[in-house]
Amino acid sequence: LPSEHRGSLQTDQASAGCFPLPYVQTRIFKIIVIGDSNVGKTCLTFRFCGGTFPDKTEATIGVDFREKTVEIEGERIKVQVWDTAGQERFRKSMVEHYYRNVHAVVFVYDVTKMTSFTNLKMWIEECNGHAVPPLVPKVLVGNKCDLKDLIQVPSSMALKFADAHNMLLFETSAKDPKESQNVESIFMCLACRLKAQKSLLYRCPRPQPADEGEA
Numbered sequence: 001l002p003s004e005h006r007g008s009l010q011t012d013q014a015s016a017g018c019f020p021l022p023y024v025q026t027r028i029f030k031i032i033v034i035g036d037s038n039v040g041k042t043c044l045t046f047r048f049c050g051g052t053f054p055d056k057t058e059a060t061i062g063v064d065f066r067e068k069t070v071e072i073e074g075e076r077i078k079v080q081v082w083d084t085a086g087q088e089r090f091r092k093s094m095v096e097h098y099y100r101n102v103h104a105v106v107f108v109y110d111v112t113k114m115t116s117f118t119n120l121k122m123w124i125e126e127c128n129g130h131a132v133p134p135l136v137p138k139v140l141v142g143n144k145c146d147l148k149d150l151i152q153v154p155s156s157m158a159l160k161f162a163d164a165h166n167m168l169l170f171e172t173s174a175k176d177p178k179e180s181q182n183v184e185s186i187f188m189c190l191a192c193r194l195k196a197q198k199s200l201l202y203r204c205p206r207p208q209p210a211d212e213g214e215a
């Protein structure tokens with residue numbers, strides 16, 4: 001069985017009276033990935049959830065979900081990554097759903113495109129405008145670091161911005177396989193912080209059918 005299904009199998013067997021197993025429920029952390037179109041949000045989520053860099057990507061329409069089950073200090077946790085659309089025309093009907101019950105936010109810019117960095121202010125405003133609680137952890141990711149000769153956003157500038165907004169900064173590349181550990185760290189760092197917030201409810205933030213219909 002894929003690891004994602006083990007928790008529910010135990011639950012089903014226990015309720016059917018087959019085995020006196022304890023009720024095991026996997027916590028789900030909803031992490032949304034936000035930023036301009038083309039900065040590499042889809043590629044970063046692919047790298048984290050599937051371990052690969054996709055040969056070809058299309059602009060995300062609405063939202064795509066990817067999941068990965070991780071183990072932190074003996075607890076199995078499902079990290080549910082919401083890969084959101086960067087293009088306004090593909091996101092406008094979905095924005096409310098992105099931010100609803102979100103547990104953590106990843107803001108992404110492209111280190112080779114200054115406008116994607118200056119637009120971060122706008123993305124942060126949108127996030128704040130959706131009443132995301134201040135305690136929801138947020139991180140900043142500068143992607144495409146493999147394109148060394150094309151870098152427009154100096155690390156020092158990004159670090160200053162991250163500090164001013166109380167965020168950790170990760171500079172990485174979804175493309176470079178040598179950076180895959182660094183991509184993993186982005187999501188694992190958030191998952192560890194969320195695990196430490198013991199008050200998080202055991203509930204699934206998957207969209208309701210009505211939500212999906214609006215996509």
Ligand SMILES: Nc1nc2c(ncn2[C@@H]2O[C@H](COP(=O)(O)OP(=O)(O)OP(=O)(O)O)[C@@H](O)[C@H]2O)c(=O)[nH]1
Pocket residue numbers: 035036037038039040041042043044055057058059060061084085086087143144145146147172173174175176
């Ligand atoms: N060189 C390089 N190219 C990358 C990297 N990450 C993504 N790309 C390329 O950037 C382009 C856009 O990547 P996507 O992941 O589709 O971008 P996105 O942010 O999801 O775009 P939207 O869905 O429109 O919001 C693709 O051609 C990718 O191959 C990276 O780390 N390095």
